[in-house]
Structure formats: structure tokens, C-alpha cells
Amino acid sequence: MLSIENLTYAFDGNARPIFQKVSMAVKAGEFVSVIGESGSGKSTLFKLITGLLEPHTGEIRIHGAHPGNRLGNVGYMPQKDLLLPWRTVIENVILPLEVTKENRQRKIPEIHEWLARFGLADVEHAYPDELSGGMRQRVAFLRTIMTGKDLLLLDEPFGALDSLTKRNMHSWLLGLWGNLQKTVLFITHDLEEAILLSDRIILLGKSGTIKEIKVNLPRPRDAEIIYQSEFIVMRKELERLIQDEN
Known part of the structure; x- marks a missing residue:
């Protein structure tokens, strides 16, 4: 569905690239969360995929094609x-x-x-x-x-909601996911949310590196899975990986 190869990007006047030779791929039907500290480039990555920004080097392919203009090739939902x-x-x-x-x-x-x-x-x-x-x-x-569009980019869509409403949204989306037949890239700062909803998690480091974590939890999922030992272990591992980036 989405292929990124050797992506390099830096804002004008900034000698240090936000991304440097980053490669990643997203398969059709996957739910992939993107996490990382503020300034790690999550929203910039989305702007590059949508075509609002152009990479300095590297390729972004959607459906295996390399469209000259990516604008309008994906569905995008901001936090507001x-x-x-x-x-x-x-x-x-x-x-x-x-x-x-x-x-x-x-x-x-x-x-x-x-x-x-x-x-x-x-x-x-x-x-x-x-x-x-x-x-x-x-x-x-x-x-x-x-x-x-088959590829949806969701930029912290539940970030402004209170914890109870967010939990209800998680339950709702988990119940709906099997019938959507969409591919989702999902930005979040909430580690619990990332594990609960995702098939894979991509951790963006401040150095422009990425780490991929596979979420080995069966689907369909219930929001109550957050209390299970496998979920807690995965959250601890994710926290450790984030600390290693600091």
C-alpha cells in the first residue's frame, strides 16, 4: 500500500535532516501507529506522504506507483x-x-x-x-x-478527548475495524492506544532513525486486553525503547 525508500528531508535552512535515508513499508489492511517524542517528525512524515511536502531524496510510492503529485491520493484526518x-x-x-x-x-x-x-x-x-x-x-x-481512499492518515484523532471518551472510541473502533477494509497510519502519543489498536508500531527517533515493533496480539481485540500480562509486558518494552532514544 505504501512504500518509503531512503527518505531524506530537512527544513530549509536546517542543516540537520529530520529524516535521513529512512525506509518503511505498510501492507494493505494494516493498522500502523507512529510514535515518538515531539520534534521527531511524525507530522512532517504525514505531510510528505500526502504530498504537502516533497522529500529532498528518496521515493514515496502509494499502491506501488510513484505519482508525480501525491495530493489527493490518501485520506487525511487531523486532531481537530x-x-x-x-x-x-x-x-x-x-x-x-x-x-x-x-x-x-x-x-x-x-x-x-x-x-x-x-x-x-x-x-x-x-x-x-x-x-x-x-x-x-x-x-x-x-x-x-x-x-x-484506501490509505488513511489519522493524526492524533483522539488526542483532544477525555480519557473516558477516548476509551469508548477505542472500543468502538476495535469493533468496527474488521469491516473497514482500510489501511491506516495513526499518529499518537498514547502508548496504550498504539498497542491496543495496531498491528505494528513505528518509533521515530530524534536522530531520524526508525524502529519497528510488531504487536503480537490476536484480532478481534477487546479494550479489556490492556489488563492482560502480554499487553503490560509490551508496554514496558515500548517504554524502554523510547528511553533508549533519549
Whole structure:
């Protein structure tokens, strides 16, 4: 789905690259979390993948191709939901269809099906300020899916939520994941969240290096798995790897 080879990038005027000859790959259907301290380049990596920035050297391939312009080749969801306050839930969800000029009426049955799947059927005509934080994030996530892209980049989508709402979102996403048939790159600072949701975790070091950690926990998963010994051991190992980067 995504292949990055020998990626090097530095901001203009900065002699020290953020990434230097970084290589990684993401298979179709994987959920991969990207973690690392502030300044390690997580958001910059996303901007490079989306095409908002261009690498100095190296290649970024999506679906095995090397598009000259990567803009519009992936779905992107930032931490803030960025819902349009004057539009209802369903009007926000169909926004990507308006951008691509797809036939909205033909898509309405599919959209209603997705709204039901996301637990939003009863609020499709509500406005964003009438929704809870968790509901708003569900709408923003569904809007990202409606871009029709197979590769989704989620930049700390649950980072602004309180701990209880975040836990509920984890349970919701775990229950939904098997039916999404998407590939996800997910930025988070929450180690528990990274282990719970992911197939693999990529640790970005400040030196521009990466380490990959495979999450050997069976799917489907339940949020209660965080209390199991295997989960606790994996979290300790992840904490140790992060400390080694300091």
C-alpha cells in the first residue's frame, strides 16, 4: 500500500535532516501507529506522504506507483475535527463527494449505511455543536472514509478527548475495524492506544532513525486486553525503547 525508500528531508535552512535515508513499508489492511517524542517528525512524515511536502531524496510510492503529485491520493484526518458548523452531520459527511463532484444522490443509500455503522443514524440532521466530542470525531472519521481512499492518515484523532471518551472510541473502533477494509497510519502519543489498536508500531527517533515493533496480539481485540500480562509486558518494552532514544 505504501512504500518509503531512503527518505531524506530537512527544513530549509536546517542543516540537520529530520529524516535521513529512512525506509518503511505498510501492507494493505494494516493498522500502523507512529510514535515518538515531539520534534521527531511524525507530522512532517504525514505531510510528505500526502504530498504537502516533497522529500529532498528518496521515493514515496502509494499502491506501488510513484505519482508525480501525491495530493489527493490518501485520506487525511487531523486532531481537530474541522467540521463545518453550519452544516449538519450528513452534509459534513458528503463534503468529499462535493469536492470530487461525484453523484451524491447515488451515494445516499451507502452513506446512510455508514451512518448507521458509525452509530450516527439518529443525529444525521444535527449540527456539530449539538454533538459530544466522541460523536464529532466519528463524523470526522466517516468524512475521511468518504474520500474513497484506501490509505488513511489519522493524526492524533483522539488526542483532544477525555480519557473516558477516548476509551469508548477505542472500543468502538476495535469493533468496527474488521469491516473497514482500510489501511491506516495513526499518529499518537498514547502508548496504550498504539498497542491496543495496531498491528505494528513505528518509533521515530530524534536522530531520524526508525524502529519497528510488531504487536503480537490476536484480532478481534477487546479494550479489556490492556489488563492482560502480554499487553503490560509490551508496554514496558515500548517504554524502554523510547528511553533508549533519549
